[in-house]
Amino acid sequence: MIRIRGLTKYFGTHLVLDRVDLDVERHEVVCLIGASGSGKSTLLRCINRLIEPDYGEIALDGVSVEDASFGKTGLQRRVGIVFQSYNLFPHMRVIDNVTLAPRKVQRLARAAAEARALEVLALLGMESFAHAYPEQLSGGQQQRVALARALAGQPDVLLLDEVTAALDPELVGEVMAAIRGLKARGLTMVIVTHEMGFARGLADRVCFLDGGRIIEEAPPDQLFAAPEHPRTQAFLHRLLEAGRL
């Protein structure tokens, strides 16, 4: 479904992504792991063109993401993203956050957009907060609203950029449970995460990035139990020592 070839990105003269190849099948969940600065988030943001890569290409169902057929918003409609810091609009109620894109981008009538929004909010257990403002919610609740906002456009792919990294530890569970629910519904996801337990339990495939390259790529049980590349071993060893594995 997603096909990435030779993706390369410099920030100034610093090489962030180095000829990355990656394929993601429909209904597949791929986790990207690696140390800070390894290029995982940049890779993710290239997929929906929040960042423009310098070289290489990304195709969605065989069509390049730069293709004119996507128009101005077609790509964003098919690829949703959720950020580490939620980035909900603080001046809008939950329901308005979730219906903004369906109403303004997809030109849905308000009633239809709200019906769809409530459906998605219910899926994430947030329908009773539809008329709250984001700042009245806990971090975990805000992140579930952010998930709902990304899903309201009915994307084919969801990108998650360290969505639990800003949460208090006791709130991580509810967001992870929500994401597991999405996997059960067959959503295709590319997930950047520091939570190895999460990656292990959820992913169909785990990619380990280091220095802007995908160094090792395997099903989670294999990658975590018997990593082949020395740098993957070193990374997992460091996590183990830090008590994060």
Add this chain to the structure above:
Amino acid sequence: MIPKQPDTPPPPPRRRGFDWRTALVPGLIGAGSIALVFGGLAWLVSQNENWPRIQRQFFSLDHMLAALPRVAHGFLTNMQVWLIAMLCIGVWALLLAVIRSLRGPWFAPFRLMVVLYIDIFRGLPALLLVILFGFGIPALRIAGLPNSGLFWGGVAMVLSYSAYVCEIYRAGIDAVHEGQRAAARALGLNEWQVMVYAILPQALRNAVPSLMNIVVALQKDVALLSVIGVRDAVREAQIYTATTFNYSALVVAALLFLLATIPMARLADWITHRDRVKRLQMAG
């Protein structure tokens, strides 16, 4: 081992009774010291040999009452110009700020125009602009354009103040976190929609305290229009002074200005304070 917990927590502490001493003594000392200092100053001033003349020239009650109706009528003009100019500045400056914040390459010439506009109008004294517009443009006698100095003076005020207000708006726009823009773009909103639905509502809220200061400043700067013959409070007072050689009319105008600006300043303080409290709560 878990220590044995007592069955009930201790009762809430007894409320301390009202203590006259702690409540009153600081207040009394404060009032006393204010009376002493201000009384001393008043005594010094009134002992000055020139005081009776100053009083006659500036604080003559008869002249004040005689001048009040005209000055008050002029002040009404001030208030009208202030209100209309405020609205025009609010809209015009917002437009400038939005244009300046748009990022697409097609907007480059418009961004440049706004930058030049700000450089020019912020760099020129408002007084010069008022004279240039208020006398200059009516003197051209171009058919179809209004000929009133009041109108063109008002335009000069709007152009000058908009340059400042534009920068205030822009600071408010810049203060909105970059993640908000990323989130809005990732939802597929175009640049204009990102601005209108995601950025501006937050930017305006950021800008309110600074805008309030501008509102207060504008309220008194409207008096600049008096130099081009607009019969505002200052002009009316000057006319009265010119015929009577007594300056009490100007003091009346001064009092009227204070009457209007001090409540506005308090309101601005209050809004700023409320905003600060809200932000602190959010940060906590």
